[in-house]
Structures are given as structure tokens and as C-alpha cells.
Amino acid sequence: MMAKNWHEAGKIVECFKDVDADTFVNEIYPMRIPAVLKGVDIGSCTQKWTTDYLCRNGSSQSVKVHVSTERNMDFVQKNYSYRTLPFDELIKRCAESSHEEYFFDENEKYYLRALGADNRKDVANIEKEFPELSKDVRIPPFFDKDQFFSSVLRVGSPDLQLWTHYDIMDNILMQIKGTKRVVLFSPQDAGNIYLKGDKSMVLDIENPDFNQFPLLASACPYHCILHPGDCLFIPAMWFHNVVAHDFSISVNVFWKHLSSDLYDPKDPYGNKDPIPAGQALQGLRRALKLLDKLPDEYKDFYGRRMVLEIEQKTYYQGNG
Ligand SMILES: O=C(O)CCC(=O)C(=O)O
Incomplete structure (x- = not known):
């Protein structure tokens, strides 16, 4: 049967159940390919984080969010804007289907990628920016403490798609609320996915325009759906494209695979080349x-x- 969406003709990311630290470190991590991990303890967040709870226990500070009137955010053409919203207002707007109050239109979509206190210098750390919420999140003990780089809260509207990009740190994406589809490409597909810097110019991963992007037909998309409680291991340099099916909340943790001195010390996002x-x-x-x-x-x-x-x-x- 023909796949409905192009990416579904690729490979399904392998799934592992009830993975402990030993199994991750010794068996999964060395393969350097994405893996979905089910049954890992990521804390009480998956039960506790209702809209009301998040509004009461989130940050009292405002957050800077991407606001988009289109479902495919385009980093190259910049079809979105940055706006500031109180955290509880962001949560309410992501949870509702259309907005009474809005910046551009009643169907606009929001995406928060939490930042450090000074986003030019400081890395995101959920314990610092969201101290109450962070008590509900357990970061899996899959790396040494001194390898830790950042922990990032991500909140998004249904149907919003984040462009395909790579990071240079290893990453566990913990899905807490809602479901998300992730499509990944191996670093060896770098020549097939029309890169501009660290991002791909192909926005529509479901139905790409092969006349415009003929080499993409040679790329192998890996795909998976993340449900609340699932973790996705994204090794450094693997390209990923994410679409939230519902109001979605995730936390991801980046850590260093290489020795510290190989990373740029002025890199708050974990995406500057070693x-x-x-x-x-x-x-x-x-x-x-x-x-x-x-x-x-x-x-x-x-x-x-x-x-x-x-x-x-x-x-x-x-x-x-
Ligand atoms: O889940 C998302 O919204 C984006 C995830 C991502 O880009 C990452 O984990 O590096």
C-alpha cells in the first residue's frame, strides 16, 4: 500500500521498552541512531500537567514565543514573529482551538522554546526558569552530570510544525502532554535535504515538492509518533522535524557526547558546530x-x- 505521507515510506524508529540506564548506555547509545524509549520514569509531569496546574505553577514571568499564522514555520523565510506573553496566557491559548485575543488572527499558533535568563549567554535550564514545574520532571540518568548542557521546556499549539534542523549535542526529547510526530534524517543524508546552515529548506515533509527538491527522493526519513511518557533519543547531528498533533508539551535535555573543550563556549542553543x-x-x-x-x-x-x-x-x- 502507498504511504499517505512521503515520510511514512521510510523507516520506523526502533522502540525499546522499560529501558534502564545500563541498557541505554551500553546497548542503545553506542548505536548512534534514534530510538523511542517507552516506560522510562520521567516524573509525575505526565499526570499532573493539566492546563489549570500549568497556569498555577508555571512561571510568573512572561515568555518570548514564536507566533505563526501558518502551520509550517519557516526559519529561512521567517513566516512567524516573536511576541511576549505571560506563561499562563500562553498555556490557555495553546489549549484553545481559536482565540478571542490574538496578535494576527484567531487561528494563530504559538511555540515556546524556553531560553536562559540572558538568551545570548545563558543556556535554558528548566530548574532555573520553571522551578515549580521542574519538580515534576525526572531527567533520565543516561549520562554523567558533568556532561549536562541544557534542559528546555517546549510548549506548542496543535498542528504546528518545527523546521528540520540538527543540534550538535545528544538529546532526549521527553513527551509530556499531547502527541507529536517526529521525522528524522541521518547525518549522512546532509547532501539530500537542501541545507541552509543547520536547517533544511524543505518545509513540507509530508508532501515535498520533488521537482523543487529532487535529491530528497534519495533520503531515508525515519519516523515515529511520541505519546505522553515516551522519550526519543536524538543523537547529535541527526536532523529532525517535529509536528505536534495536539496541544503539546515536551522537555528535552541536551548533553555533551564529545569532550567539553571541543564545544564553542558561547553557544546557548547547542547548535554551533564543534x-x-x-x-x-x-x-x-x-x-x-x-x-x-x-x-x-x-x-x-x-x-x-x-x-x-x-x-x-x-x-x-x-x-x-
Ligand atoms: O519537540 C519539539 O518541539 C522540538 C524538539 C527539538 O527540536 C529538539 O529536541 O531538539
Whole structure:
């Protein structure tokens, strides 16, 4: 049978039940592929976080949210705006189907990706920004404390889709309220998903335009549906696209897979390239500028030689 949506023709993310720390660290983590973990204790949040409870126990401070009148948020064309809302007002608006009070229209959608106190410097930490709510969340003990990077509260309206992007930290996405569909691509599909920086320009993952994005047909989407209580392990560099089916709340925790000195210390989001990779990319841009001194015919030839050398020296023959 033909899949209704294109991504469903790919692979289903493997699911593991009642995973303890030993099994995660020794069996699942080393595979470096996404995994859905069911039955992990993530705290009382899955029971307690009703709309009323969240309004009473959330932050008294206002939060900066993305507001979008379209279901596919587009990071490249910026089809959304940032606005500030009291946390309880955000919760109410995400829980209602149309709004009496709104910024643009009564069907607009909201997305909170919690930030640190100073979003240019501080990483998000749910214990600091949402101290009451954080008591209800248990972060699975799947990494050492000194590897911890950030814990991010995410709140979103039904049907809102977050663009495909990668992060450079390992990540457990804990689904607390509502269901979410996640589509992932291996880092080895980087050449097939039309990247601009760390984000893909393909917005409609269900029905992509293959005339505009022909290489996408060679990519292998991995997909899963997360229900409350489920955790999704997203290894560093795996691209992910997320759509909330309902009013959705998640917390995700990022941690360091590499040694600390390889990460950019000025990276509050966990998406700046590791220092050697960033330097290598800068070197490549300098190298390409040098080729600009040559006529097109030579530039083309040396460009191809450079690609061959890169492939021979860097391509990894592992999971594909
Ligand atoms: O679940 C979401 O809303 C986005 C998740 C995400 O981008 C992440 O965990 O890095």
C-alpha cells in the first residue's frame, strides 16, 4: 500500500521498552541512531500537567514565543514573529482551538522554546526558569552530570510544525502532554535535504515538492509518533522535524557526547558546530575564495578534486 505521507515510506524508529540506564548506555547509545524509549520514569509531569496546574505553577514571568499564522514555520523565510506573553496566557491559548485575543488572527499558533535568563549567554535550564514545574520532571540518568548542557521546556499549539534542523549535542526529547510526530534524517543524508546552515529548506515533509527538491527522493526519513511518557533519543547531528498533533508539551535535555573543550563556549542553543568543525568550514570557505582567482573551467576541476579528497579522508562507512 502507498504511504499517505512521503515520510511514512521510510523507516520506523526502533522502540525499546522499560529501558534502564545500563541498557541505554551500553546497548542503545553506542548505536548512534534514534530510538523511542517507552516506560522510562520521567516524573509525575505526565499526570499532573493539566492546563489549570500549568497556569498555577508555571512561571510568573512572561515568555518570548514564536507566533505563526501558518502551520509550517519557516526559519529561512521567517513566516512567524516573536511576541511576549505571560506563561499562563500562553498555556490557555495553546489549549484553545481559536482565540478571542490574538496578535494576527484567531487561528494563530504559538511555540515556546524556553531560553536562559540572558538568551545570548545563558543556556535554558528548566530548574532555573520553571522551578515549580521542574519538580515534576525526572531527567533520565543516561549520562554523567558533568556532561549536562541544557534542559528546555517546549510548549506548542496543535498542528504546528518545527523546521528540520540538527543540534550538535545528544538529546532526549521527553513527551509530556499531547502527541507529536517526529521525522528524522541521518547525518549522512546532509547532501539530500537542501541545507541552509543547520536547517533544511524543505518545509513540507509530508508532501515535498520533488521537482523543487529532487535529491530528497534519495533520503531515508525515519519516523515515529511520541505519546505522553515516551522519550526519543536524538543523537547529535541527526536532523529532525517535529509536528505536534495536539496541544503539546515536551522537555528535552541536551548533553555533551564529545569532550567539553571541543564545544564553542558561547553557544546557548547547542547548535554551533564543534570548534574543529567550525574552523574546518571556515578553512573551506577560504579555500573556495582562492579558487575564485581561476577561470571557471579550472575552478570546476579543482572543486571536483577537493570533493574527492574530502570524501576519501572523511566519509565514514558506518550506519547509513
Ligand atoms: O519537540 C519539539 O518541539 C522540538 C524538539 C527539538 O527540536 C529538539 O529536541 O531538539
